[in-house]
Amino acid sequence: MEKDNRDGNTISRRELLTGAGKLTAVGGIALVTGGSLGLLAGCGNSGTGTTASNQGGTLPYPYEKLTSADIKKMSETAHENWFKGFCAYATLSGIVSILQEKVGAPYTTFPVEVITYAHGGTAGWGGTCGTLIGAGLAASLAAGPKAGEQILNEVMKWYSETALPIYKPDQPKAQINVTSISNSPLCHLSVNRWMAKEGVGFLSAQQMERCGRLSADVATKTVELLNNNADSRFAAVTKSPAAANGTPSQNNCTDCHGANVPKVPTPGGGESLIQSH
């Protein structure tokens, strides 16, 4: 194995994730961190040759708190839009369309259908639930990449632990009976656990209705946190699983691995970097 060539400097992805407010060098590249994901707040604004410039696309976009009436309308849009572009599009367009009405530009120039590909756990591969991909994009537009990710992290914890769907549309496309806890942010687990409990299959009217309601739920939770953030009342209380577990992961390792959870690999100089904080 070749030697780590970092010249003895100790930048860690942990530090990138959790932030320590310091200037560090890794492989000759200077990184300025100013708190949790602090370096990212400046992405696109740094003017370096290798960073895409951000002319007219500076984040965050202006945010205006949504009222209960706004959230009801947003939920209706998200539910309806599932049937037009599936889950990621439904969640993103639900949030953005109400902000287009209340705030206008630059939300009106953002091509919301750009996220459609993330449906079904991204192009139907069963990975991260598309509602979460749409929510992360909406939160990043409205709160910037740093707070947007913190908000999404809280939404993902809530998503994994909460019996869903909660939303009951005035105009359902199908009647459904049950809620379920996904114990995972993955589409494959989330939708199959719900379908098994409801006793229906994929592509059924019930499954589509459930995912439409879920899109409204995730949009609503995201806006709740965006509203808190606008009032300076949002607190990032959940540690990123990558930081908590020493590898990108869910927190319930045994759910997939059973009792035989692999030890997190730490050879190669990683020991000092993978530790609780």
Next chain:
Amino acid sequence: MEKDNRDGNTISRRELLTGAGKLTAVGGIALVTGGSLGLLAGCGNSGTGTTASNQGGTLPYPYEKLTSADIKKMSETAHENWFKGFCAYATLSGIVSILQEKVGAPYTTFPVEVITYAHGGTAGWGGTCGTLIGAGLAASLAAGPKAGEQILNEVMKWYSETALPIYKPDQPKAQINVTSISNSPLCHLSVNRWMAKEGVGFLSAQQMERCGRLSADVATKTVELLNNNADSRFAAVTKSPAAANGTPSQNNCTDCHGANVPKVPTPGGGESLIQSH
């Protein structure tokens, strides 16, 4: 269980995914499908009250084929940008920054850092690899949501089956020795399989270098297909796993489930909808 209220109409998510070029009604909502994901090509342009409008954000953005020199520069940017904003940002900004140079607007007004949250399988939760989330967004910008998703689906198959990373930067941040096949689009599996083979831990300089190179690889594969698409030589040959397997999923069910692969649930009216095509 309540009865499916679709009034005997047979709209299926399969049909939404694969398209049949017909007008169908589901729960009173008219959907126009015009081919694979055909309904999505019109998302944002339909002018309905519940669809977010798309003033100035019409997809696709103009695309100009990238040369070998462009791709080399893009790869350098993607690799470098991993260290500024991680995987999803690296892949998206790699592709978009070269198009900002070659095409200009509207790429110059797109806030590329909006995708940063998708790193580490989305906020560090180990789900869909962030490079794929960034690639899907770039492909959707440059080819529209329908072709963009088809391109991403091919990229995801390639990603899951190919020994990566391939890219060898002129200015590596660390030396790495091995490549690995992820057999999955999930960050958790992809990065942990590579780390186990390389014998390093998460947060090591080697892991960060590997993910930086992977960002360049995914950007390059995506652009290869975008170039083909620009020449009308792109063919969507891979069936979406959601269509192939009857549920959003990877194709290698036994990789997680072992020999005990659950039967795809089909009660509740789904039988006629879940079938090979």
